[in-house]
Amino acid sequence: MGTRKQTSLLSEAAQQAVSQSRFENLQPQTPLSQQEVTEWKCKVATFQMSVKTAPIMQQACLFEQSGDPADEIDPFALPQQNTEFWRWQYSDVGIAALYFVIDYHSELLLYVGETVKSNQRWKGEHDCKRYLMNYRQAHYHHNLESQLGIAFWRHAPAERRPRQKVESALIYKWRSPFNKENWRFWGTPFISMGG
16 A cells, blocks of 8 residues: 555645734734834823822821722832743742732733732743743844732732732732733733734
């Protein structure tokens, strides 16, 4: 018996396109101009600066503890860690925490998240990792500076619902652009790049 060549339902050009599409997300793609990247960052920074400088308006009460934890958390004052923290070896699995992905060079809070295991949160798939890769690529392509880092607030409630409530309040307060809740405010320039 001779070997029979299997015919494909796709043309040679279509087969090549399918083969290339597997690696499409690895190709450097920067559909944003330098001006578009700079203007986008400026809009987000202007809003977040107003959050930083706005006084917290709340009525004082002698018998109650302070109000919303979201009003007490300053993501920029928390200890900064490298965004590759999850690659380090830990003997524990971390604690319940809120975390903040920040471009420290531009003082932009890009993403707010919550986790029950702070040392394991980013070990698997996480959409924000892709957004950060696209963000880095755009900055590299246009020779713009960025300094991405992550910070943890380790006083988050251990129970999921209260922790998610604080996370939601922070997402709304800062309008962090990589959180889907805020895409309508800032668009999705780094979310849809490169596949």
